[in-house]
Amino acid sequence: MTGQLTEPAPTTTDPRGRRVPRLVVGGRDVTMAAAFITLIAVLVLVAALTADTFLTPTNLTNLLKQMVTTGLLSFGMLVVILTGGIDLSVGSIVAFSGIVTAGLVSGLPIPVAMAVGVVSGIGFGLVNGALIARFELAPFVVTLAALTTIRGLAFVYSEVPIAPEDPGFFTLGSATLGPVPVSTLIMLAVFLVGGVFLTRTPPGRSIVAIGGNAETVRLAGINVRRHVVLAYTISGACAGLAGVVLASRVGIAQPSVGVAFELDAIAACVIGGASLAGGRGSVRATFGGVLVLVLINNLLNLYGVQSFWQQVLKGLIIIAVILVQRTNRVRS
Amino acid sequence: MTLELRGVRKDYGGVEVLHGVxxxxxxxxxLAVVGANGAGKSTLIKILSGAQSMSAGEMRIDGEAAEFRSPHDAHARGxxxxxxxxxxxxxxSVTENLLMGNFPKRRGLIDWAAAHARARELLESIGFGAIDPRxxxxxxxxxxxxxxxxxxxxxxxxxVLVLDEPSAVLAGSDLESLFALVRRLRExxxxxxxxxxxxxxxxxxxxSIVVVKDGRVIATTEPARTSESELIGLMAGRRLEQIYPDRRAEPGEVRLSVHGLTRRGEFEDVSFALRxxxxxxLFGLVGSGRSELARCVFGAEPATSGQVKVAGGDVRFRAPSDAIAAGLALVTEDRKRTGLVGGMSVLDNIGLTTMYGMRRGPLIDAARRRERVGEMIDRLSIQPAHCASMRVVNLSGGNQQKAVLAKWLLAEPRVLILDEPTRGVDMSTRIAIYRMIDDLARDGLAVLLISSDLTEVLGATDRILVMNQGRVTGELRSDRTTEDEILAHAIGQAA
Incomplete structure (x- = not known):
């Protein structure tokens, strides 16, 4: 035979030893990316065909605004998960930063009040990270304690919701640039900068490497503790920002807001293929995870599905997605 | 039981690694199976153990065709x-590990006294009575x-018992127990x-000895009919005149000196200098404190007392980063746990030590890093040549070891500490590593080679420090000593 006419289709072996076909474009394995895009496209298509309100400008703008909170929290969560940790405190930080900002608006210029909200998130993240890195405490336990402590602090600050009257307070959450909400652009910017941070800067690569093998990283002369603190600080900052944006969008800050937000953030990372053991996860796929979650929520809302059933369905969908991923994972 | 493999082939995603064994x-x-890394030994073991299925060929047990779908099937066939x-x-406990799920019971509860007794009996029957089952x-x-x-x-x-590199971590009397056990099993x-x-x-x-090379059995022989050098030649596919390069060192100035270094419970009052x-x-049996010493000198663990001096000045390494800044590099003995980040690419791994020094603004200077890492891949001939974006765990063992070396050489150290750099590495990679260490020393590096392989420590060095129970018990010139003399110091019985 002079030339090979057929190339064997690229395959990998799944954990049970079965062949799984791969989609390879330009030498890169894009199977999961293709699966994601298909899933999102199907969700959008189903939504557009079955719910006539889906494609209305109001709903689409809503959708873009709704994804901001989950998006910001998910990026911060991804950074922490990459180190092999977890941050359960982000939902409480959302409530705290929101209520503090709303409370300060009457006395301080709005940008300053908002900055304080974000800085409070940074502060909480710093404390989480310091406890975890310095005293080698389990991230789950430290951030669980932080979850209840910070929630308590939010109620201590104000037991009742605070609704600032200054219309300037609503700008951040409601302004649009053309058809796109400014808050959505901010979130996209976080994902873009975050993607560059994790793939192309020394601290970003160190964070990924620490989740893979912290001792190797330490022996390579990199300060592991400092990078772990950085990861939790980033997560805290994202949560602080999310709290400010959410309060501004809704127009009212409640100390009870954000319960279980951390679970959606974790879900988005996991749907995006991040490993809770650390060292594996991608910014792009996490963004895909956010899209999937938000689309599902929106769709179920449009159908008027009762919220309890929404929770059930969301849980089942998460299981389905990670099962697909497991079948797709290359055995090394 | 007679075990027979016929024409066994295995491919991974279209790439055949066993071509009819x-x-x-x-x-x-x-039955000894020898071969270079990547020759197909591991795949062969996985097929025998049921961890992987073969793509073609057959397995026969006592003449009957057998097919393993999982390790459980292999266990069931003995x-x-x-x-x-x-x-x-x-x-x-050792007992629990041994009896896992098969505990003797009394009234439905585990009978611990009986369980420990059974574990002890078991250990004694195979000559491992020194281990306390509790x-x-x-x-x-x-x-x-x-x-x-x-x-x-x-x-x-x-x-059938398949042992994959069982002696890699054994030395001295433990090694003797293993040999005795293998002979007993044979009987x-x-x-x-x-x-x-x-x-x-x-x-x-x-x-009998089976030599595997490039996924094929290329020779079947017996110890009486062959020699070590013939086996090496077969494995590498060429005659190898010499494993260790000729050394004629002309030591220069002192690069690193250690004075009375002590870390309680691990080693005591250790002093030496590297030029x-x-x-x-640095030779010592398992447990002699040699790896602990290396980690402490490198700043990975704090010392209880003593000093480390670099180029004359006193230093205190509070973290590995201080040691690296002073020109030290440590290639650890366990590349999986302390040498590599398995999930990351070869590029990320080799670039790990130098990442912070190779910046353009806040970003890693990707072009320069790719180029420098590429040079290292060439220089150490890490295979495959275009492995930079591959995940490092997908390299063979020898090439992973080279990647760890590359990571440290990229940092341009002046003192290189190598802890068991050739453990689990095939002969041709070993020879490449010895050549490289020799070259580095000729270029003026000070090298500390920690090893539990007597031949290696004798052949590849100029001078040998011997450790026993946390103390340096001997210092010998490599060209004027013998394996027996080194071993005598290592077990504390030197005259």
Whole structure:
């Protein structure tokens, strides 16, 4: 035979030893990316065909605004998960930063009040990270304690919701640039900068490497503790920002807001293929995870599905997605 | 039990790694399988153990066709495999590890006295009576853990025992116990399949030797009809005149000196100096404190007392980063746990030590990094040549080791500490590593080569420090000493 006419289709072996076909474009394995895009496209298509309100400008703008909170929290969560940790405190930080900002608006210029909200998130993240890195405490336990402590602090600050009257307070959450909400652009910017941070800067690569093998990283002369603190600080900052944006969008800050937000953030990372053991996860796929979650929520809302059933369905969908991923994972 | 493989092929995603292997093992034989890394030994073991299925070919047990779909099937047919990687549970006692799920019971509850007695009996029957069954497995030395691992495989009295590099972490009397055990199993009619890089022990133990190269069996022979050098030649596919380069060192100024360094419970009052252009061996049996010493000198663990001096000045390394800044590099003994980040690319791994120094603004200077890493891949001939974006775990063992070396050489150290750099590495990679160490020393590096391989420590160094129970008990010139003399110091019986 002079030339090979057929190339064997690229395959990998799944954990049970079965062949799984791969989609390879330009030498890169894009199977999961293709699966994601298909899933999102199907969700959008189903939504557009079955719910006539889906494609209305109001709903689409809503959708873009709704994804901001989950998006910001998910990026911060991804950074922490990459180190092999977890941050359960982000939902409480959302409530705290929101209520503090709303409370300060009457006395301080709005940008300053908002900055304080974000800085409070940074502060909480710093404390989480310091406890975890310095005293080698389990991230789950430290951030669980932080979850209840910070929630308590939010109620201590104000037991009742605070609704600032200054219309300037609503700008951040409601302004649009053309058809796109400014808050959505901010979130996209976080994902873009975050993607560059994790793939192309020394601290970003160190964070990924620490989740893979912290001792190797330490022996390579990199300060592991400092990078772990950085990861939790980033997560805290994202949560602080999310709290400010959410309060501004809704127009009212409640100390009870954000319960279980951390679970959606974790879900988005996991749907995006991040490993809770650390060292594996991608910014792009996490963004895909956010899209999937938000689309599902929106769709179920449009159908008027009762919220309890929404929770059930969301849980089942998460299981389905990670099962697909497991079948797709290359055995090394 | 007679085990037979015929025309066994295995491919991974279209790439064939075994091209029709034939193998016959009979009861009471010790069948040694030798070959370079990447020759296909690991795949062969995985097929025997049921961890992987073959793509073509057949397996026959006592003449009957057999097919393994999982390790469980292999166990059911009496085939047990002990891998290099330990699988014991460190938080459980030796007894629990051995009897796992098969405890003697009394009134429905576990009868612990009987369980420990049974574990003790089992350990004694295979000559490992030195291990106390009540100890937590994780408290044992790596060598003893390896022995528990072997004992665990023997609980079910297998008829075929596959040992993958069983001696890699053993030395001294532990090694003797292993050899005695293999001989005893042979007498009992067990077929032992023994995979090892250490040709000396293969020559001593095997009844037949199978040489694997590039996914094929290229020779089947017996110890009486071959020699170590012939085996090396077969494995590498060429004659190798000399394993160790000729050393004629002209040591320069002192690069690193250690004075009375002590870390309580690990080593005491250790002093030595390393000069530019010199390769110093550090020999000691498992548990002698050599790796702990290296980690402490490198700043990975704090010292209780003593000093480390670099180029004359006093230094205190509070973290490895301080040691690296002073020109030190440490290639650790366990590349999986402390040398590599398995999930990351070869590029990320080799670039790890130099990442912060190779910046353009806040970003890593990707072009420069790619170029420097590429040079290292070339220089150490890491295979495959275009591996930069591959995940490092997908390299073969020898090439992973080269990647760890590359990571440290990129940092341009002046003092290189190598802890067991050739453990689990095939002969041709070994030779490449010895050549490289020699070249580095000629360029003026000071090298400390920690090893538990007597031949290596004798052949590849200029001077040898011997450790026993945390103390340096001897300092010998490599060209004027013998293996016996080194060993005598290592077990504290030097005249």
């Amino acid at each position: 034939d193998l016959v093992g009979r009861p009471g034989e010790v 085939i047990r495999t002990v891998y290099q990687e330990l699988s014991i549970v460190p938080g459980l 100890t937590l497995a994780g408290r044992l030395s790596v060598a003893r853990q390896q022995m528990v691992e072997i004992a665990k495989a023997l609980v079910s009295e297998p008829r 009992r009619g067990v077929l032992v399949i023994y995979v090892s890089h250490r040709l000396a022990e293969v020559m001593e133990l095997a009844t 530019a252009g010199e390769i110093v061996g």
